Amino acid sequence: MPERPPFPGRPAQPPGPTYLQYSPDGQRLVVAGVGNFARSFRTGDNGEPDLLPETREETLAVASGNDYVILGCEDGTVCEYAVPSGDLKQILVRTTLPIRDIALSPDENWIAVSSDELEIKIVNRHDIEQITILRDHPKPIKHLTYDPTGKYLAASCTNGLLYIYAMTGSEPTLFRTIDGIIKRLETAEAATSRCVWHPDGRAFACATPTREIQVISVEDGAHQRIFSGAHNADITSLAWSPNGALLATASADDQLVIWETKTQDILKQFQYEKIINIAWQCQGENIFNWTTSQGELFIIPNFLKDEAHIKLLKGPQVRAPFFHDPLEDKAAAVNGRKPLVNGQGKRAGTPDSLDQLLGPEDEYDWIEDDDGAGYINENGKRPNGHLGPVNGHPVKRNKQELWQPQVHEPFQPGATPWRGNRKYLCLNLIGFVWTVDQDTHNTVTVEFYDREDYRDFHFTDSFLYDKACLNKNGTLFSCPAKDDQPAVMFYRPHETWTARPDSRISLPQGEEPICIALSDRYIVAVTNKNYVRVWTLFGTPVRMWRMKSCPAVTCAAWDDYVMTVGNGSVGADGCTQLMYSIDDVRRDENCQNEDVLALGTLPPDSEEEEVSLKTIFWSDAGDPCIYDSNGVLLTLMHWRTPGQAKWVPLLDTRLLDRLKDGKKEETYWPVAVAAERFHCIILKGGDKSPYFPRPLLTEFDFHIPVARPVEKGDEEDEETNAAAAVRLEEAFVRSSVLLGLVDDLVQGLGDRAGHSQKTEVMKRELDVDKILLQLLAVECREGDDRGMKALEIVGLLKDRSGKMLEAAAKVAGRWNRTVLEEKIRDYAERRLMGLEEE
Template identity: 55%
Template sequence: MTSEAIRPRGRPAHTPGTTILTYTPDGRRVITAGSNSAIRVYNIGQDGEPKTIDEGVEAHFGIAATNDAFIMGAEDGTVWRYDIESGKMEKLLVRCALPVRDLAISHDGEWIAVASDELTVKIVNTDDMTNVKYLREQTKGSKHVTFDQTGRFVAVSCTDGILYIYSVASEEPQLVRKLDGAIRRLEAEDEATSRAVWHPDGTALALAQATRDIAIFSTSDWSPQKSFTSGHNGDITALEWSPNGALLATAGSDGQILLWETSTQNILKRYDFSNVINLSWHPSRNLLSFTSSDGELFIHEDFVPGEYLSILQKQTESALRGGPLGETSGNVRKPMVNRPKPGGENRPRRGGSPDSLDDLLGLDDADDFVEDDDGAGYTEDVDMNGFGKRTNGHLDGPEGREQKRLASYWEPTVHAPFQPGSTPWKGNRCYLCLNLTGAVWTVDQESHNTVTVDFYDNELHRNFHFTDPYRYDKACLNDNGTLFASPPGDGPATIYYRPHETWTTRGDWRTQLPPGETVKAIALSESYIVALTSANYIRIYTLYGTPFRVYRQKSSAVTCAAWRDYVFTIGNGPVGPSGFSSMTYSIENVKRDEICQNEDIVAIKEGEELKNVFFSDAGDPCIYDSEGVLLVLQHWRTPGQARWVPLLDTKLLDRLSKGRKDEAYWPVAVAQDKFHCIILKGGESHPYFPRPLLSEFDFKIPVSTAPPPKTDDTEADSDARNDALRFEESFVRENLFLSLFQDLISTTNATRNQRAELARKEIELDKILLQMLAVECREGEDRGMKALELAEMMHDRSGKMLEAAAKVAQRYDRSILEDKIRDVAERRLMGMDEDDELA
C-alpha cells in the first residue's frame, strides 16, 4: 500500500502569462522565465529562495540549458547565452527581426535551433555564432522546434499545421519529410501545443492532435503507428516523455495532467492542475516540474505513484513496442546471415537458369531463409531435392491444414450483453426484472408466455398479470410504469411501455424496430426510455412514445441504465494484450444534450464480469462485479473527473468470516445508504422462485485491516486499534458521500433543505475527525502531528468543532497540541473575516 504523493504548492515565479522552464542536463537546477524580465534558477532538493537574474529583457518564450549555461529567446528577437553560476549575459547568439517563439539545444550542447515568426529557422553554433545553418522550407512562422537525441534531425512545427523534418547532419540541411495535417494549425500566441516530442530512443515522435489525442509517428517511415486516446477534454498544452520513454505526461486546458503508460496507452493517473502550459521531467529522479499561465512553478516530487515506479525505473523502452509496424513487429525483416547448417554442411546453391533467385538477390553463399535462431531445430530434417529446393513431404493433408487454420484463429474475449436485474431461464421461467419497486417474471407456456408484475408496496400499485404473445425477454420497472422488449420473431423486435396510472382511456404504447435489429438492453427513468440495439444504436423515447434521439454508440453495446434525464451506457472497448476487452461507459444528460463522461474505462478487473448496473436512489451510477465488489462513480457530472470508488467488498463481510463460506450475493439496489441484495446459498448464481427476500448490508469501504496484535498488547490496546480502524473507514466513507452530495447540489438548484443537509454532513464528518483525534491523543504525545493534521482537516467554519478538538487535547494533557489547534482556529476565523471584507 503506497502513500499518496503530497500535492506540490505553486511557487510564484513570474507575472501571469507564458511561463517556460527547463532542467539542466545534470538535474541539479530548474530554470524558469516568463512575461517579465526576471529569470529564476531553482536548486532541486532545496526549499530556499531561487537565484533571480534580471537583465532587462522581457517576455521570454524560448529556453534551453547545459550544465554551465542557459540560453533565452525573447519577444524582442534576441537569443542570449547566460553563465549559470554568475547569471551574467555571456554573449548574443542570434538576433531575429521578429519574436523568438521557441529554442532547442542539441544533445551535445553545440547547436541551438531558433524558431521565430520569421519564415526561416536558424541553427546556430553555441561557440561560434557565425556558424549558422538555415531551414528555409517553411511558408509561415514557426511555433516550436525540437532536436532528436542524436542531433541529426530537427522537427519544426509551423503555424499553418505542417510539420517539417530536416536532416542537419551535413553542412546544408536537407528536408526529409513534410507532414501536412499531423499537427494543428495554431497561432504563435496560442497556449495549445503542436510541439513534436522525440522519444528518448529516437524511433518515434509524439504529436498532439486536433482530436485531443496524442499520435505516435515512426521515424523509420514518418507514418502514424499508435495513439493515446480518450484522455483530455480540452486542448493539449504540453507533453513530455519520461527519461526512459516508458511513460508520457500530458497537460490540457481541461485542468488535468495525465500520466500514460507507453506500452499500453493507458492512463495511470490523473492530476488536477489548471492552466499548465509547460512540462519537464527530471533527468534521473521521480520528479516532474511544470509551469502555468498564472506564472507559477510546481515541482512535483514522487510524481509517478509507487505502484508504477517500476515502469519509470526500466531501461529505455521503445514507443513502438506492440505497434502495427514497430521494430518488434513481424513486418520487420531480419537480416540474412551466412550460417552453416547443423552438422557443418552448407546448403547447396540453387541450380537452374541464369536468372535464378540466388543470382537476382546476390545470395551466392546465403543460408536458407528459415533460421534456427534459438536452436529449436527449425531447419533440421528438411527434405531437399537435387536442386536445393524443399519437397512436398512437409505438407499436411486436408485435415492437417484445417487443424492449423483453427489453431491460428484468434478471437478476443468480450463481455456479453445483459439486461440489469434479469436472470437466465431456469426450467420454464425467469425474472425479467428484480429491483426495489418489485419483480417482473415470465413463464413459458409453449404457445405463449405469461407475465406477472408484482410490487412490494401493494397500497401504492396493484399487481397485474397478462398473456404475452410477443414473448418479452427484457423488462424494466419503476414507480411510473413497466417497460418491455421482445426479440424478432414473426415480426420485428418490439418495445412496449405500460404506465401504472393514466388520466386517459389508454396510456400504453408499442413500437417496432427496423427489420433485423434486436434489443440488447433497455432502461427506464422518470423521463425517458432507452434501448440499446444490435446495430449499436441508442434509441431514446419519451415516456409516451415520441422518438427523441437516435445515435450510434462508439463501442459494442453491453448494457444500460437510466435515472431522470441521465442515460448510462456500457460497451466493449479496446482489447488488451491478454485478449480481454475492456469495458467503456458514457453518461449523457438527454434533456440538456450534454455528455458528462465519454467512453471512459469501467474499473473492472480483466476477466471479471459485470453483474449489475444501476443508479442509486441519490442518482449516482453503481456497478457490481463478479468479484463481489460494489463500486460507485464519483464526480461523474464533470467530464474527465469520474473515478470508481469501492463501497463494499462482500468477500470481506464479517458473516463470511464466521463460517458462512457458501454464500453469494445477487445485487439489487443501492438505497438509504445501504446495499440491497439477495443472499444466494448452495452454490446458486441467480435467485429463483418463490421470490426471495431482500437483505441489506451497510457500506464498508476496504480501507485496511487490523494489524496482528503485539505480545504485550492489552485488551484496551486492541480496542483502541479497532476503534481507530473503524473511524478511518467511516471518515473515508462519509467523505465520499459528502463529495457525491456536493456534486449533486452544485449542478442543481439547491433547496434550503439540501443546503441544510450539506451542513449536517460536514458536521458529521467533523465529528468523526474529532473521534479520531481523541484516539490519537490517547495513544501518546508522539501522535501529536497526526492529531493536528486531523484538526486541520475539519470543515468547521464557526470554530465550535475546533474548540471541541482543543478541549480533547486539554483533557489528555496535550498542551502543545492544544495551543496549535487554537492557532488553527484563529487563523481560520481571521481568513473568514478577510473573505467577508472582500465580499
C-alpha cells in the same frame, strides 16, 4: 393383456429382484439377484454365459468394470469379483445393515455405497483405507448415481429429497438439495427414485409421484422438460440411450415406453410383464435389455424396427431437453451465427488445417486438377500431402492457434437467465417481473412490494417478452423480432386517466433491443445496431445516436440521464475494456464520454477467467453504481463534470463479517442501492441467480475497504485503540464519499438546488467533523508520539467557523497534550486569518 417379447427370457436368477449392468466397453452384461451367484452375458454371443459361482446371497446392487464386477449384498458387504472367473478380489467395505445401492465413479477409482444406515461411504478401490463418509442426509439413501464426468454424485433419499454432492474438491461437499421431485420411498420398495444422468452430464431425469419423468438441470436445480402421459403406476426403471436421443421407462403396470428426448413424444409403447430394471447396450447397438421380478433376463437384438428410430439411436449425441438451453442461447448470441465444430471449422486438430484457414470443403468444389499438380485426388477431395508438416510455415498454422480477444456479453440489468421454463425479467425495490414459458406463449406476472399504492397484474404474453424494466411510474417490456414481426417495445403505466394507457414502439426491420432502460421521463433501448434510441414514455422519439464502443453491453437510466456500456479496446489481459458514457438527454449534453469502467483484477484463488460486470444501476439519490464478479459495489463520483469521474468502492462483500469464519459459502445478487445501503439477494448452494419462490431481500451497510480490520483485545467490553482507529478511519472515508456525492448533486443543480439539499450538505460536513474529533481523541490516548498525526487530522476538519477547531483544542487539553493544544490553537488562528496553507 401383456404382450409376448420377440425373444424368450433367459433364466438368470431365482425369482426376486434382479439387477443388470453393462461393462463400460459394452462387451458384457452382468446380472445378479437373490441367488448366491451372478452371470456375465457376452454381447453378440448366444452361448452359455460365464458364471460367477460363489457370490453372496441377496445381491441388491451391481457395478461393473470391463474385467471385474462389484456387488452389494443384503449382508452388508460390498465385494469385487474378477470376470469371467468369478474369483473374489477384495471386500471393499462392510456395513451393519443391508446395502441398497453402489455407484462406480467414471474413472473407476471410487465406489459410493449406501445402505439402510444414515450415511454414504466413498471408498477408494485401490486403497480401501481411503474412505469418506457423507452425513448431510437425515434418512437412508435408496439410490446413488455419478454423473458422466464424475463431478457430481446424486443421492435419492427416502425422505423425498435429492442430495447432489460435488466430488471434485479434496473432500466431497453438498452442492445442492432438491425438494419436491421424487416420491418418498422406502429402500426396499420396487418403485424407483433414481437420478438417471443424461449422457451430456448437464441434467438428470427422475420419476415423480405423479408418474411422470422430470428432467432437472444440475447447475441451477431448475425443472426442465417433462415426459408425461404414459404411465398409470409407479415407475420402476429409466434409462437413456447412449447418445441421449431416446429415453426408456418401465412401470409397475407392465408398460415399457420409448420416448424421443428432443420432443418428449412417445415413439413406441409395449406391454411386457413385471419389468423391474432396463438397460440399453452402452455402445449404441440396437440391443435392449430388461430383467423381471421372476429372475428372467430379456436380451432383444434389433429392438427398434423403424428406420427413423434406429437413426436416432445411432446418431450423434443429443443435448438434454432444456426449456432454454444455455448452449443454444450462447451460440445464438454470437452475431446470430451458428456455432462451428470445435469452435472453428471442420477437422480441427488434424494435419489438413486448410479447412480452418479457408472454410468448408464444399466451397472449393470448383477446383479442378487440370494440370495434374495434385490439387484433388481420385475421389474428388483435396489431399493434404502438399501442405507440408503440421508445424510448417506460420501462414499454414491452425486457425485455433490465432489469438482472439474476450468480449463481454450483453445483459439486461436486474434480469436472471432462464432456469427451466421461468425467469425473472426484472428485480428491484419496487417489485419484480417474471415470466413462464408455456411453449406456445408466455405468462407474465408483475408483483409489487407495496400493494397499497400499486396493484399486481398478470397477462398472457404472445409477443414473448424477454426484457423488462419497472419503476414507480410504469413497466416497460421488449421482445425480439419474430418471423415477419418487428421487435416491439411496450410501456404500461401504473396509473392512467385515458382509455388506451399503454404504448407500443416497433423498431426498424433487422433491429432488436439488447438491453432497455426506463426513467421517470424516458424509454431507452440499446440495439444490435449499436444505436441508442430514446423515446418519451408514450413513444415520441427524442434522441438517437450510435455508441462509439461496441458491441454494446448494457444500459441504465435515471431522470434525464442515460448510462451506456460497451466493449472498448483490448487490455493487457486479452479482454476488451468496458467503456461507459453518461448523457443528459434533455440538454443533449455528454457528462462522461467513453471512460474506462474500473473492474479491477481477479483474486489469486479465483476460478474465473476475467472480472466481469454483473450489473449497473442508479442509486435512489441518482448516482451510477456497478457491481462486479469480485463482489465489489462501486459508485461514480464527480460524474457530472466531464473528465473528473472516478469509481469508488462502497462495499466489498467478500469482507463481510458473516463470512469471516469461512463456514458460509454464499454470493450476492445485486438489486439496488438505496438509503445508503446495498440491497441484494443471498445466493447459497452454488446458485448463480435467484429462483422461485421469490427470495427475500437482504441489506448491508456500506463499508469501504480502507484497511484490514483489527481484532479486539482481551477486554471484551472495551475496544483497543487500534481497532477504534480503524473503525473511525473507515467511517471518515465513507462519510466523506457520501458527502461528496451530495455536494456534487447540489453543485450540479446550481440555482435549482433546494434549501433541504443545501442543509443536507452542511449536516454531512458536521458528521465528518465529529468523526475526525473522535479519531483525534484516539490519537491523543496513544501518547505524545502521535502528535503529528493528530495535528494532521485537525487539518482535515471541514468547519470554517472555528467551533470545531476549538473543540479539537479541548480534546487535546483533556488528554494533557499541551504542545498539541498550542499548535491546534495556532493553526486555528492562522486559519481564521486566512493564512493556512491550502
